Amino acid sequence: LGRRINNAVSGAISSKEDVDSAIDVMLKEIGRALIESDVNVKLVLNLRTKIKSQLKDNQDLQVNKRIIQKVVFDELVSLVDTKTEPFKPKKGKTNIVMFVGLQGAGKTTSCTKFAVYYQRRGFKVGLVCADTFRAGAFDQLKQNATKAKIPFYGSYTETNPIKVSKDGVDKFKKEKFDMIIVDTSGRHKQEADLFQEMIEIDQTIKPTQTIMVLDASIGQAAESQSKAFKDSSNFGSIILTKLDGHAKGGGAISAVAVTNTPIIFIGTGEHIQDFETFNPKSFISKLLGIGDLQGLMEQVESMNFDNKDTIENFQKGKFTLNDFQKQMQMLMKMGPISQIAQAIPGMGDMMGQVGEEETTNRLKRMVFIMDSMTKKELDSDGYIFVREPERILRVARGSGTSAFEVEMILQQQRMMANMAQHTKSMMDSQANMPKGP
Numbered sequence: 001l002g003r004r005i006n007n008a009v010s011g012a013i014s015s016k017e018d019v020d021s022a023i024d025v026m027l028k029e030i031g032r033a034l035i036e037s038d039v040n041v042k043l044v045l046n047l048r049t050k051i052k053s054q055l056k057d058n059q060d061l062q063v064n065k066r067i068i069q070k071v072v073f074d075e076l077v078s079l080v081d082t083k084t085e086p087f088k089p090k091k092g093k094t095n096i097v098m099f100v101g102l103q104g105a106g107k108t109t110s111c112t113k114f115a116v117y118y119q120r121r122g123f124k125v126g127l128v129c130a131d132t133f134r135a136g137a138f139d140q141l142k143q144n145a146t147k148a149k150i151p152f153y154g155s156y157t158e159t160n161p162i163k164v165s166k167d168g169v170d171k172f173k174k175e176k177f178d179m180i181i182v183d184t185s186g187r188h189k190q191e192a193d194l195f196q197e198m199i200e201i202d203q204t205i206k207p208t209q210t211i212m213v214l215d216a217s218i219g220q221a222a223e224s225q226s227k228a229f230k231d232s233s234n235f236g237s238i239i240l241t242k243l244d245g246h247a248k249g250g251g252a253i254s255a256v257a258v259t260n261t262p263i264i265f266i267g268t269g270e271h272i273q274d275f276e277t278f279n280p281k282s283f284i285s286k287l288l289g290i291g292d293l294q295g296l297m298e299q300v301e302s303m304n305f306d307n308k309d310t311i312e313n314f315q316k317g318k319f320t321l322n323d324f325q326k327q328m329q330m331l332m333k334m335g336p337i338s339q340i341a342q343a344i345p346g347m348g349d350m351m352g353q354v355g356e357e358e359t360t361n362r363l364k365r366m367v368f369i370m371d372s373m374t375k376k377e378l379d380s381d382g383y384i385f386v387r388e389p390e391r392i393l394r395v396a397r398g399s400g401t402s403a404f405e406v407e408m409i410l411q412q413q414r415m416m417a418n419m420a421q422h423t424k425s426m427m428d429s430q431a432n433m434p435k436g437p
């Protein structure tokens, strides 16, 4: 978005007319970008009106640009943020969670991811396959569950989904499971049969929570689909899937708005670990393509380990090797490593498309390297290695790695240091800007 706005106004701006027409171009560009990301046209028009009312007669184009960006961002965030308390299962209780959604939306996949998420948090979780509609549905769930080591229930012979869900829930209830997840079937279209089946299962198992799984790639159709589902199964949460593809997920904004139901997780791939808790700000940032910087800042801030100094340094525009070392150590504790690595600018590329194990391995070697540095080196901005290159060899030898690997780390730390500087100057210029209208 930022790029679009900048491209839209590259000519010289001198008069009020110039400013006005530049703003018109910006608004058009933004509108086009949002609609391309599947944001509802009506929403876009509302947004434009809102922006215009906030700009007033300000003549400073730079200030206007920032106001526009801020209004667009804040408005979209508030649309996907329902401010309701999202579903939190309670340990020691029987939480029955029912999954609904169209065929292919990603129910079975998300069920397993959801199960793993809570199993890792100490819940005793069981999966029930109530999809008797599609051939192979039980096998799919069985395969997923086995891989993730989660107990499951299903039947090859029983064709009544209501009976299967009841039997499965009863079985796990008796065995004192904390969470029983029921995967239901879907149809290609929103069909009366499907909704009838959903209602009957709902009345039989009386779920604590119903989750609708929504495929981000269906675009604008998300709105009507969610509405139809909401009418027959009063779901309390949404899981948005396939955000790893081309879909930007703008349709989901309308789905949330029209059902007033929060998104709780997003699916970002076919594998079990491709599952993240939903965060309105980062979702909208991605949708708008706003710089990774902000995301990085939030990420640095969200790591509330003992890294206060690192954050402070970063905000002062500094990032030493010592900061880098601390960050690496934190990352090692967080796992799954490869995903975290991808989230850090430059790191993903550096790690290349290697597997989890290899990534962990490389990260470990990075930690070894930094462990072999002296305090003086760690506290430095890294240029000490440029001035005295023999230090590189010493560190490589001490850590059992190569000079090349040491240089890679230095390069990366320099990149982060540059980023810290860049962020600081951005913050400084923002601090100097007049506060909103």
Ligand code: GDP
Pocket (backbone or CB within 6 Å): 101, 102, 103, 104, 105, 106, 107, 108, 109, 110, 186, 213, 241, 242, 243, 244, 245, 266, 267, 268, 269, 270, 274
């Ligand atoms: P269901 O019919 O609703 O149960 O959908 P499935 O769970 O069987 O998923 C349908 C297809 O979408 C499968 O090929 C999944 O691997 C794929 N899928 C599910 N979630 C995601 C996701 O977040 N990203 C991607 N790329 N594929 C997904």
Ligand code: MG
Pocket (backbone or CB within 6 Å): 107, 108, 109, 131, 137, 183, 184, 185
């Ligand atoms: Mg399924």
